[in-house]
Amino acid sequence: MSRTIVGVMGPGRGASREVSAAAHELGRLIALQGWVLLTGGRDAGVMAAASSGAKEAGGITVGILPGADTRGASADVDIPIITGLGQARNNINVLSSSIVIACGMGAGTAAEIALALKAGKHVILLHCGLEAAAFFQSLSQERVFIAEQASEAVTIAAKLLGAT
Amino acid sequence: MSRTIVGVMGPGRGASREVSAAAHELGRLIALQGWVLLTGGRDAGVMAAASSGAKEAGGITVGILPGADTRGASADVDIPIITGLGQARNNINVLSSSIVIACGMGAGTAAEIALALKAGKHVILLHCGLEAAAFFQSLSQERVFIAEQASEAVTIAAKLLGAT
Amino acid sequence: MSRTIVGVMGPGRGASREVSAAAHELGRLIALQGWVLLTGGRDAGVMAAASSGAKEAGGITVGILPGADTRGASADVDIPIITGLGQARNNINVLSSSIVIACGMGAGTAAEIALALKAGKHVILLHCGLEAAAFFQSLSQERVFIAEQASEAVTIAAKLLGAT
C-alpha cells in the first residue's frame, strides 16, 4: 500500500535562520509520524533543511528536482525524481503530496501554494508572512491553515489526514 | 522574426461581468498593438473573453490548453497548443509571454503570477483585488504593476516592452 | 476557428543535406496548403530548414522550444512557445499537430513518432531509414505511412486531413 506523503515547500535562496530551523523540525516530525517527506529536492534552503531533519529521524525523503540530472540535489534525498521540467515540476510536488506545508515565502513557494489550492489540497502556512496569509485565505477560506510552529503544522496535518 | 506575445491570465470559472469585459478589451487592445495574444485557451471566462476581443480586432490568438485534445478550446483561438500537462502548462503560459497581464483572480491565476515572477517577468494586475496586490508586491516591488483599466494595463505593457 | 497545424519532426544535429532539403520543401508545401507549420523550434537541422521553407512561402510557423527562454530559437519561428520542459516538450509537439511528418531520424525524432502513435495520430515517415519503417509499422500498421519525397508526404497528409 502506498505511503502517506507530506510535502514541505519553501524557498531555496534567502531562507532565514528561523525558517530553516522550522523546516528542519518539520522534516523531523514528519518522519516521526511515519510519513514520507517530499520536497523540491535541491541542496538549498527549506528543501535541504527539511530533508536533513527527516533523515535525522530515520525517515524516507523524496525530492522532485527541476533539472535534468542529479546535480544540485540534496544528499539527504533518498529518492531523487529527475523531472527536467524546471518550475513546471511544482505541480508534481503538490499533486504528489496529501498535504502541503509551506515554510517561508518566495515566488516558487507562492506558485506551489496556489497550485495546491487549484488541485483541491489543504495547505498549512508556517512563517509565510501576513500578506500571504491574507491573500491565500481570500482564495480559499476552508483549505488554508496558519500554524505558528512546526509542531502545530504537523498536528494540523495529522488531524486533516485522519479526517480523510 | 518572432512576434511579440503578451499573455492574459485569468479565471475560467467565476469571472464577473466586469472582469470578462476587461479581458475582452485587453484582447482587443493587444491585437491593435500588433501583439499576439496568449491565453490558457479554454472556452471559459477570461480566456474566452480575451481571445474574442483579439479576434474582433483582427489579431492572432494562441491558446495553451491543459488537456490532451482540443475539447474545450475557445473557437477564437487560432493556434491551439495541446499540452496534456494540466496545470503544469501554466509555466508555459508565462515563459512564452513577454509580459503577463492578470485579469481577475483565482488559484490558477495566482499560480501564473507567481511563476511569472519566478521567471523574472513583469506582471500587470487588473481587477485582482487588494490582497493579491499587497501579496505580489511583497514578493517583487519592481516587477508588479497595478492597472485600473484595460487601457492602462496595455499602456504599461507598451512602455515595458519599449524599454526592453 | 483554429488553423490546421502540421508538425515536422526531425533531428537538430546530424541532419544530412538531403534531409535538410526535404525539410525545407516540406515547410514550403505545408505553407502553400495554408496549414500552420509546427516544429521543435530550434535553429538547427530539420527544425530550422522546415521553418525557413514555410516562411519563404509566406506561411505561419510555430516552434515548441525545450529551453526556458528564446535562446537557440530559429529566426524563422513566428510564434515561439517556451516550454522549459526539455524533451518532455516532445509530447506537446505531437498532441498539437493534426498530422506528424518525421523527416530524418534520431532519438528525439523516434520519441516523437512513438508519442504520436501513442496519441492515436497518423505519422508519415520521410528519409527515416528501413529499420525505423519496419519498427514503427510493427507498432501500427494502419497509422504509419512511408513517403519517398516531400511532395508525396504532403499529398498523403492532405488526403488524411480531408478524410478526417
Add this chain to the structure above:
Amino acid sequence: MSRTIVGVMGPGRGASREVSAAAHELGRLIALQGWVLLTGGRDAGVMAAASSGAKEAGGITVGILPGADTRGASADVDIPIITGLGQARNNINVLSSSIVIACGMGAGTAAEIALALKAGKHVILLHCGLEAAAFFQSLSQERVFIAEQASEAVTIAAKLLGAT
C-alpha cells in the same frame, strides 16, 4: 545518500503472459540487488507485474503516474508520484532511472527507450522483438543491450552500474 533507481518500462495493455512473468522476475531481482524499482506506476501490465515482484522481495517501489490523482495506481507502489502530465511523464521515468530495462513493446515503451537514449542512458531490451532491437541499435550501437531473460538483464545492469 540517494538510492540507486532502476526503471522497468513496458506496456500496460496487451502484455503477454511471458512478458508479465519476466517483468515480475525483473522486479524481484531488482529488489534483491537493493535497488529502488521505478515504473509508470499503473495497475496494469508490466508496471503492475514488476512492482508486485519487487514488493514480494521486500523492495521499495516508485511509480510515476500519468494522471492527476492516485486512481489507477498499482497497490504495490510505495511512493506514487502524481504528475498530471500524461505521456510527457515518460521523460521523468527515464531521467530518474540510472538504467532503463524495457520489457515488452508498445508505443509508450518505444517513446521511453528513445527518450532514454536521447538522455544518454543505457537501455536493456527484454522481449522487445526483432524490429525494436534492430531499430534502437541503429540509433545507438553502444548503449542498447539485448537480454534473453530477466536474470541476464539484471546482470547487465549490475555490470553497467558497477562501471559507472
